[in-house]
Amino acid sequence: MATMVDHNRSQDPEVVKEITTLEETFFNLPEKFFLLDKIGEGTFSCVYTAVDLLRDHFDNRWESKMTETLSDPSVVAVKRIHVTSAPLRIANELEILATLSDSAHVARVITALRDGDQVLVVMQYVKHTDFRCIYRSGDMDLVRDYMVELLKGLQYCHDNGVIHRDIKPTNFLFNTETNRGVLVDFGLAEFWTAGGTCPCTSGGWEATYVNPQVQAGYRKDDPRPGRRANRAGTRGFRAPEVLFKCNAQTTKIDIWAAGVILLMFLSKRFPFFNSLDDSEAIVEVATIFGRVKMQKCALLHGCVFETTIPTIRESGHAFPQFLDWCNHIRRTPEEMMGSDETAAIDLLSKLLDPDFRTRPSARDALRHDFLTGRSRPLTTKTALPAPHSPSTTGYIQSNQAAKRTEGVYERKQTERAAAAEADKLIASAIKSERPHDPSISAHEQARKIESALFDLRDKLEDEGLDEASIERQIAAERQRLTTKYTSLNRPVPTNQLEVDY
Amino acid sequence: MPRVPLQPVTEAETNSRRGGGKAEEENGQVETDAMRKWRRDWRRIMAISVFYFDVGIEASSVDKIKGHLQLLGARFQAFFDNSVTHVISNRTPGKEHARGDILVKASQLRMKVWSVDKLVKFLTALLGHSPSRELDSAQCAKLSQLLRQEKLVGPSDRDPTARRDDYYYFKGPYILVWDPSHYNRPLLHKEWDRAATPYEGDWPQFRATPIGMCPFVVEPGVGHKKRSHRNTTDTSHKRRALELRAEKAAVTIVKSQQPPQPEPLMHKAADEKSQTPPDTETPTPQIAKDENEPPVGVPAQPETSIQRPPAAFRKYCEITASGMQRYSATSAVKSTVLGETGNGLGATHALASREVNNLQRKVLQPIPIPQLVAPTKAPATMPPSTSSSRVKISKKPGFCENCYERFENFDDHVLTKKHKKYAANAQNFAALDAIIDSLARQPKLPSP
Numbered sequence A: 001m002a003t004m005v006d007h008n009r010s011q012d013p014e015v016v017k018e019i020t021t022l023e024e025t026f027f028n029l030p031e032k033f034f035l036l037d038k039i040g041e042g043t044f045s046c047v048y049t050a051v052d053l054l055r056d057h058f059d060n061r062w063e064s065k066m067t068e069t070l071s072d073p074s075v076v077a078v079k080r081i082h083v084t085s086a087p088l089r090i091a092n093e094l095e096i097l098a099t100l101s102d103s104a105h106v107a108r109v110i111t112a113l114r115d116g117d118q119v120l121v122v123m124q125y126v127k128h129t130d131f132r133c134i135y136r137s138g139d140m141d142l143v144r145d146y147m148v149e150l151l152k153g154l155q156y157c158h159d160n161g162v163i164h165r166d167i168k169p170t171n172f173l174f175n176t177e178t179n180r181g182v183l184v185d186f187g188l189a190e191f192w193t194a195g196g197t198c199p200c201t202s203g204g205w206e207a208t209y210v211n212p213q214v215q216a217g218y219r220k221d222d223p224r225p226g227r228r229a230n231r232a233g234t235r236g237f238r239a240p241e242v243l244f245k246c247n248a249q250t251t252k253i254d255i256w257a258a259g260v261i262l263l264m265f266l267s268k269r270f271p272f273f274n275s276l277d278d279s280e281a282i283v284e285v286a287t288i289f290g291r292v293k294m295q296k297c298a299l300l301h302g303c304v305f306e307t308t309i310p311t312i313r314e315s316g317h318a319f320p321q322f323l324d325w326c327n328h329i330r331r332t333p334e335e336m337m338g339s340d341e342t343a344a345i346d347l348l349s350k351l352l353d354p355d356f357r358t359r360p361s362a363r364d365a366l367r368h369d370f371l372t373g374r375s376r377p378l379t380t381k382t383a384l385p386a387p388h389s390p391s392t393t394g395y396i397q398s399n400q401a402a403k404r405t406e407g408v409y410e411r412k413q414t415e416r417a418a419a420a421e422a423d424k425l426i427a428s429a430i431k432s433e434r435p436h437d438p439s440i441s442a443h444e445q446a447r448k449i450e451s452a453l454f455d456l457r458d459k460l461e462d463e464g465l466d467e468a469s470i471e472r473q474i475a476a477e478r479q480r481l482t483t484k485y486t487s488l489n490r491p492v493p494t495n496q497l498e499v500d501y
Numbered sequence B: 001m002p003r004v005p006l007q008p009v010t011e012a013e014t015n016s017r018r019g020g021g022k023a024e025e026e027n028g029q030v031e032t033d034a035m036r037k038w039r040r041d042w043r044r045i046m047a048i049s050v051f052y053f054d055v056g057i058e059a060s061s062v063d064k065i066k067g068h069l070q071l072l073g074a075r076f077q078a079f080f081d082n083s084v085t086h087v088i089s090n091r092t093p094g095k096e097h098a099r100g101d102i103l104v105k106a107s108q109l110r111m112k113v114w115s116v117d118k119l120v121k122f123l124t125a126l127l128g129h130s131p132s133r134e135l136d137s138a139q140c141a142k143l144s145q146l147l148r149q150e151k152l153v154g155p156s157d158r159d160p161t162a163r164r165d166d167y168y169y170f171k172g173p174y175i176l177v178w179d180p181s182h183y184n185r186p187l188l189h190k191e192w193d194r195a196a197t198p199y200e201g202d203w204p205q206f207r208a209t210p211i212g213m214c215p216f217v218v219e220p221g222v223g224h225k226k227r228s229h230r231n232t233t234d235t236s237h238k239r240r241a242l243e244l245r246a247e248k249a250a251v252t253i254v255k256s257q258q259p260p261q262p263e264p265l266m267h268k269a270a271d272e273k274s275q276t277p278p279d280t281e282t283p284t285p286q287i288a289k290d291e292n293e294p295p296v297g298v299p300a301q302p303e304t305s306i307q308r309p310p311a312a313f314r315k316y317c318e319i320t321a322s323g324m325q326r327y328s329a330t331s332a333v334k335s336t337v338l339g340e341t342g343n344g345l346g347a348t349h350a351l352a353s354r355e356v357n358n359l360q361r362k363v364l365q366p367i368p369i370p371q372l373v374a375p376t377k378a379p380a381t382m383p384p385s386t387s388s389s390r391v392k393i394s395k396k397p398g399f400c401e402n403c404y405e406r407f408e409n410f411d412d413h414v415l416t417k418k419h420k421k422y423a424a425n426a427q428n429f430a431a432l433d434a435i436i437d438s439l440a441r442q443p444k445l446p447s448p
Helices: A013-025 A061-066 A087-099 A140-159 A252-267 A278-300 A319-326 A339-351 A362-366 A394-403 A414-432 A438-462 A467-488 B011-025 B033-047 B059-071 B102-108 B116-127 B137-153 B222-229 B234-257 B331-337 B348-363 B386-392 B417-424 B426-438
Strands: A033-041 A045-052 A075-081 A109-115 A118-124 A172-175 A180-183 A217-219 A304-307 B050-053 B086-088 B112-114 B167-169 B174-178 B188-191 B317-319 B364-366 B398-400 B405-407
Touching (some): A013 A033, A033 A075, A087 A109, A087 A118, A087 B426, A140 A172, A140 A252, A140 A339, A140 A362, A252 A319, A252 A339, A252 A362, A278 A304, A278 B174, A278 B188, A319 A339, B059 B116, B112 B116, B417 B426
Parallel strands (some): B086 B112
Antiparallel strands (some): A033 A045, A075 A118, A172 A180, A304 B174, B174 B188, B398 B405
């Protein structure tokens, strides 16, 4: 089997220069890693790929958990943190990574090295598809898989008390071959702590006596202190509470950012928000949500939103119409949106709730109809193939039948279909150039099993069973299905890869 | 600005009725959590309340009460207007008053109408003692704070409509987010030039852009040209707009003649621009018709149009994180570095733009464009290689968290004596080393 990652050093002279300088200055580095290429540069770090030369000497059992996201275990990602970063910040990142080392949805930290002020964090290398190749595909299955994986990652972080703070496509590595996604870059992440003095902690000022007089100006030489809050994150992805400098921010800021990503998929726009500063960011958000909602949200965080910008309306825009506008679609009243789209837009409106209290948690969002697939009358394209064994239980079969109905993707306008087709080609081009990979069929199996289990859970929940006994039944069924599938089609171990450096 | 509706019965108010009575009866008992919360909420509310004392209330009877209210941050209005939140009157509200009576108006505007008795009870509950007590020395010290506050936001009884010399008044469309308790200076403000029509404004608003691109950004070149010529020649931007439409139409035509193929994400328009486009397909401007329809003041793209690639700088740049919380940087450093609204001094607009430029330099990083498929076309239309653009920003200005210093050139800064000294001191890294040690790789277990 061929290696999936090129083990040859980059040809770019700039990169080579940078890499060699690092190898020469960092103590013993060439003995441990062979740097290959630079794959990213951020505000606080840059990332290289490298061959893990001493891999065989170490305990690599963690890899068994990551088989789906680990394309080539001999290649790792080396994150070089800029030497201008405070050691405490780096320690914070490492601590969070160590806390989150038990999930396939978070890039695993392998080790960390320090030489003087230079710190290198060695991470699992995750092969992924560039977001710019997929956000315009209009493939709702892809969007669903992407969002499910993203929210599962967030659920794991949030369950462990971690706010990522910098959720955006570049920090969520999604692979269209395996339909798996991994969260990376916890450089801005923090542990959630209770407290904060923001009025939102006691219900906000939405229904009290605030009677803001129009200011229409500001004091020129204002000696009062400024409001301070952690605003770390990327512009365009900051939640309203971050923009209003709330000092009691929660994990919900990540949910907002996930909503912005969904917005990019549904509007086919990237980036969607393009503000240069927080003022512009608020104007952009207000353009969508309108003055009333923004005012309410501002009061929740103890401030008053005042604007005379004529393009900010009182009540903002409704998502369906506004997304049609983004997609250059003019719909007659008879033309309906597909149920998949409708469900996706419903999820969008929930994720992008300016009020963080009613914005769903990752766990709640994962139960949304769009993500569970309940919204969709499945086309043959997305229907699950027939189970391998004739002894399938009833619930799988009934589900199959229910899913064999027609048509989300049917659109009357052939033009639009053609355009969508062209967009899909981008995504499929990546898929088609890859040879068959056994790890994918392993993934397909897991996917089938999980899908079946999901239906079972649904059924049991409908029957009103309690959580514990549902979990027990699910676990038993998972065990049964796994044994059955693996006996039918044993996947080839993926770690037998040749190395050609 | 529309008045924020006063909710007839709020949770806080319900509490006040309950809590107010309770405090009176059980004064001296252990404070409950609910009571503490009630006090906290009402102290906040008081800080932003405006009182009006009805005619017929003797000034001498409320002098002491006024002192306490003032300490709580409340303001007084000598004449009734709609900024008032609380009317204090000894008349009974709701009893056949003449139209135009203050109590009628107050109830229409959903203001609170309290009697002096109620106010005294309320203050007793809130302060924990009777408001008729003299202000003690500690409170008098607060009075000096109050005077400072008055210096800041003006006297509480001043005419709010009078213009103040120490204020900057917005001239064009603006956004202002401010703290109604007046504790903090405005959170942020920004002002834009006035525009003849809303769609010509420079502030972020929906623009008709091709699918794939940010809906808030005018394509560079278009917007700026339009803006600079706005007031001088009215025809020049129209001509430019026509050119643009032509350009877009050309792209459409060329694309429609080709079989659909994976979009190379490359700029093709350059050589296609020269083709003469048919003007018949030019879409007409679509005006927003109703509330539910997104505003489209500029020509919408034809649906079949192929996405024009984004502007060069956006195409090869990735927005990276910014605005992180520094560990112990001072707020002054923060506001400078992070391009916040500054210290509220003077022309923050211009100031911001410089900061923003720095920020932009910092947050826009070039990234290589992914190769989707083997490039079928010769890379003649390829942009300059990413390495050359990387050279441009290699100066890398930024902020060193360890030296608490801004620097213009990263490479120069890390060679300074101060920085090297910090880096050489292992003590600075003790906490980090502890975690790094815990992440040491475990040796492979001997195979069974």
